[in-house]
Amino acid sequence: MNSPAANSPLRLLIAASGTGGHLFPAIAVAEQLPDYKIEWLGVPNRLETQLVPAQYPLRTIPVEGFQQRLGLGTLKILFRLIRSIGQVRHLLKQGNFQGVLTTGGYIAGPSIIAARSLGLPVILHESNALPGKVTRWFSPWCTAVALGFESAAQYLPKAHNVYVGTPVRSQFRAAANQPLEDLPIPADVPLIVVVGGSQGAVAVNRMVRQSAPAWLAAGAWIVHLTGDSDPETQSLQHPHYFALPFYDNMAGLFQRATLAISRAGAGSLTELAITGTPSILIPYPFAAEDHQAHNAAIFAAARAAQVYRQADLTSELLEAKVLELLRSPNLLQEMATKTESLAVADSAEQLAALVRQLVEQKHQ
Structure with missing residues (x-):
């Protein structure tokens, strides 16, 4: 050559x-x-x-x-x-x-x-x-x-x-990410962001919709990224609940989030770490060789996230765990600090x- x-x-x-x-x-x-x-x-x-x-x-x-x-x-x-x-x-x-x-x-x-x-x-x-x-x-x-x-x-x-x-997308590397101008979320309310991922989002979506009324009643707002393959996307309607197939400004959304509920793909975990976002992780159970569970275990060991197997999780349990975290600002702050410590x-x-x-x- x-x-x-x-x-x-x-x-x-x-x-x-x-x-x-x-x-x-x-x-x-x-x-x-x-x-x-x-x-x-x-x-x-x-x-x-x-x-x-x-x-x-x-x-x-x-x-x-x-x-x-x-x-x-x-x-x-x-x-x-x-x-x-x-x-x-x-x-x-x-x-x-x-x-x-x-x-x-x-x-x-x-x-x-x-x-x-x-x-x-x-x-x-x-x-x-x-x-x-x-x-x-x-x-x-x-x-x-x-x-x-x-x-x-x-x-x-x-x-x-x-x-x-x-490495993460350039939007996560910006010194100041764009605010959520297209989502009218007040600055002083807790925000739950749900990211089901491109695969297997439907099972998580269903649990979230069953749990969401209690979170909304507790004063939280919810941005729920449902993916594009969920036939029940519009089954829950509430002025403080936004169901979207995708969202472009993920850096701004994760930065604003009080808590994220997410699968445990390496990319999503890296983005959560960069933004220091506390999370509940539900590894995709059909990922090759269960690799998402291995990813989530790193965050669990660092006390950066709470991790639940999908087979062990019910909407009642998810509802309760999220409410516990929303009522525990010190724990959320500790999780945020631990999450950020995992970022490169x-x-x-x-x-x-x-x-x-x-x-x-x-x-x-």
Whole structure:
């Protein structure tokens, strides 16, 4: 592979696909590398096709995850993986890239193998406390593995690991986030923010709607982000209850919140930590290898959040626990302080510096 000209920018391929949990950290790091020529590698019909093209050139390849059981479907996926490795290898050579950053998921496998076959440095970021299968399988191939949680290191080869936290969206990094101008919430009322997540929101939504009348009667206001797949979204009506499928200014919403009720995806937990928001966490029970429960356990151990398994939680219990917290301002403040202590505010800068170190050291 030819070396870049002395005055030309270094070229970095970012392989990140599928969900905000994979995409937002990668975008945050890319924003810290304005002098690099960055291109993006994703999968057709995934979220990156909406978020990335306005900022970076997007290339896509067809790749999917391995099934649990071996069979004809596995052989087809293996064939596509081999073909994808070839496609990424061709892209890296043709584009004269100097390194690869990936945030895990299906796209990481072919990207890591292709890059290493060409002698290029690869930095893999793993946001979860329990690394995913792709990270566990392919981390030995990587130049470095950047960790969102320190505890993830116990599952991976020690020589490659660097703890950097998880980068967050730029809105969470702003010195002063925009106020909630489109939500007429008084400044002196307790605000409960409910975030069901993109998967499995319906079960949490139902419990929240059953519990909400008691919270409203206690003087709380509620912003309930229901997702777009709940047929009962409008079943509760109250002037202090806002049911929205999504909300753009999440940084402002979490900053204003007295308490959040949330799933335990790594991205959501990182955002709660940055804003110092106390929370009740309900890990998504069908997450791969129950990884959300491992994430939530970190917050529970730090006394930053109360954690309940969905199978053990009823609307009556949720109602009571929220009322207890609303009546305990000192406990909420203690949880907020503990939550903020888990944040790595400069995670994007740290990960960008690691990318620079490994890519530039290779091409000095």
